[in-house]
Amino acid sequence: MNAHPRLPATRPRLPVTDRTRHRRLREQGSLDRADLDAVLAAGFLCHLGVTVDGTVMVVPTVYGCDGDTLYLHGSVASRSLAADPDATVCVTVTHVDGLVLARSVFEHGVNYRSAMVYGVPRAVTDSEEKLAGLRCLTEQCTPGQWDYARRPSRKELAATRLLALSLDEASVKLRSGPPEDGEGPDAELGLWAGVLPLHSSWGTPEPDPALTEDIAVPPHIARYAAR
Amino acid sequence: MNAHPRLPATRPRLPVTDRTRHRRLREQGSLDRADLDAVLAAGFLCHLGVTVDGTVMVVPTVYGCDGDTLYLHGSVASRSLAADPDATVCVTVTHVDGLVLARSVFEHGVNYRSAMVYGVPRAVTDSEEKLAGLRCLTEQCTPGQWDYARRPSRKELAATRLLALSLDEASVKLRSGPPEDGEGPDAELGLWAGVLPLHSSWGTPEPDPALTEDIAVPPHIARYAAR
Numbered sequence: 001m002n003a004h005p006r007l008p009a010t011r012p013r014l015p016v017t018d019r020t021r022h023r024r025l026r027e028q029g030s031l032d033r034a035d036l037d038a039v040l041a042a043g044f045l046c047h048l049g050v051t052v053d054g055t056v057m058v059v060p061t062v063y064g065c066d067g068d069t070l071y072l073h074g075s076v077a078s079r080s081l082a083a084d085p086d087a088t089v090c091v092t093v094t095h096v097d098g099l100v101l102a103r104s105v106f107e108h109g110v111n112y113r114s115a116m117v118y119g120v121p122r123a124v125t126d127s128e129e130k131l132a133g134l135r136c137l138t139e140q141c142t143p144g145q146w147d148y149a150r151r152p153s154r155k156e157l158a159a160t161r162l163l164a165l166s167l168d169e170a171s172v173k174l175r176s177g178p179p180e181d182g183e184g185p186d187a188e189l190g191l192w193a194g195v196l197p198l199h200s201s202w203g204t205p206e207p208d209p210a211l212t213e214d215i216a217v218p219p220h221i222a223r224y225a226a227r
Numbered sequence: 228m229n230a231h232p233r234l235p236a237t238r239p240r241l242p243v244t245d246r247t248r249h250r251r252l253r254e255q256g257s258l259d260r261a262d263l264d265a266v267l268a269a270g271f272l273c274h275l276g277v278t279v280d281g282t283v284m285v286v287p288t289v290y291g292c293d294g295d296t297l298y299l300h301g302s303v304a305s306r307s308l309a310a311d312p313d314a315t316v317c318v319t320v321t322h323v324d325g326l327v328l329a330r331s332v333f334e335h336g337v338n339y340r341s342a343m344v345y346g347v348p349r350a351v352t353d354s355e356e357k358l359a360g361l362r363c364l365t366e367q368c369t370p371g372q373w374d375y376a377r378r379p380s381r382k383e384l385a386a387t388r389l390l391a392l393s394l395d396e397a398s399v400k401l402r403s404g405p406p407e408d409g410e411g412p413d414a415e416l417g418l419w420a421g422v423l424p425l426h427s428s429w430g431t432p433e434p435d436p437a438l439t440e441d442i443a444v445p446p447h448i449a450r451y452a453a454r
Contacts, residue, residue, distance in 0.1 A: 092285040149329065191442065192434065193438065196451055211421070
């Protein structure tokens with residue numbers, strides 16, 4: 001009997017493919033599915049790589065994650081979401097945590113967490129699933145907002161393209177901690193070395209100047225400024 | 228005679244190509260070269276899109292900008308920097324400034340500044356130019372660090388690949404300000420709407436625990452925590 005029924009006996013591992021194999025800096029690669037989930041849960045902006053008219057295009061866009069699916073959305077007129085339906089795309093999510101300032105320029109680096117997801121996205125056409133996907137996207141950016149704001153009308157749904165991408169093929173890379181030349185000959189240079197942390201924080205909500213009434217900031221938004 | 232000799236009589240415009248033409252949300256597109264320079268100067272992390280073995284790959288990496296050239300670097304063993312030497316890549320730099328919370332889910336968006344640069348990168352092999360490019364990269368991340376840290380040795384230079392990408396073909400998109408449904412029928416829903424700003428800030432420098440002596444944080448680093 002498992003003493004910790006909530007924890008799986010073995011932590012799920014990410015399958016390794018030719019695309020997701022960590023070839024260099026293997027110590028920064030993770031095969032832990034929990035790391036993938038954590039990187040994706042910590043953000044809402046990704047960079048979508050697609051090929052349009054034979055050229056690679058890297059487009060910043062928001063995403064949402066629900067279980068084993070990553071959702072992307074945009075206008076039905078968007079070129080980046082309407083690329084070849086059989087083509088593999090790459091979605092990358094990156095969080096920069098700090099600059100690694102070593103004694104030598106060569107050993108400088110970045111503390112970061114990043115995930116790359118490869119796959120052929122599926123266009124979601126079913127209205128129910130489309131609404132669920134848009135809810136997921138909305139809640140990833142701003143939890144609580146789906147239940148607060150007006151939901152998409154039938155016309156708005158028709159104008160929105162939603163793509164679903166499986167998380168089956170993904171790669172995670174992480175780096176944290178101090179520089180690595182503290183044990184080598186450069187340590188004797190007498191130079192300062194360390195990490196310069198980079199933080200992201202939410203500011204005070206700025207009301208739309210067009211608000212005619214005195215409408216209070218709803219609690220699910222007010223909560224942000226304290227995060 | 229020009230009363231403001233430092234300002235050019237006409238602001239330089241970005242040339243429009245089939246790849247950089249703003250097709251959708253044209254009000255968010257900018258052709259102002261100064262906007263491109265400002266977006267690139269405000270960051271140090273980009274997402275590089277390349278095709279490796281027939282698949283798009285989006286790799287987070289640092290960059291440096293010097294005049295009309297963007298520099299990228301990495302190990303000579305890196306696959307993403309050693310792709311087809313004739314292939315066009317796309318480098319995207321994105322800054323997220325806030326979430327645009329409208330009355331309707333459909334009008335939600337992101338305040339952001341982003342640049343996409345297209346081109347065929349040139350591998351820099353000349354040692355002098357390589358050092359200048361690495362200096363540019365180092366200074367983009369941490370101004371002052373090139374003159375402080377130990378510079379690359381001949382062996383380290385040989386292990387480093389440096390790519391130079393022209394800024395000739397680039398596209399800029401910007402969005403700022405409140406949501407846009409304050410004038411429409413949704414304004415009568417009585418819902419709060421506005422912007423939730425997102426800020427980036429540097430934290431207190433964290434000394435490498437391997438520092439054996441009491442070495443003060445140098446001024447060019449100490450200055451960060453105050454920014």
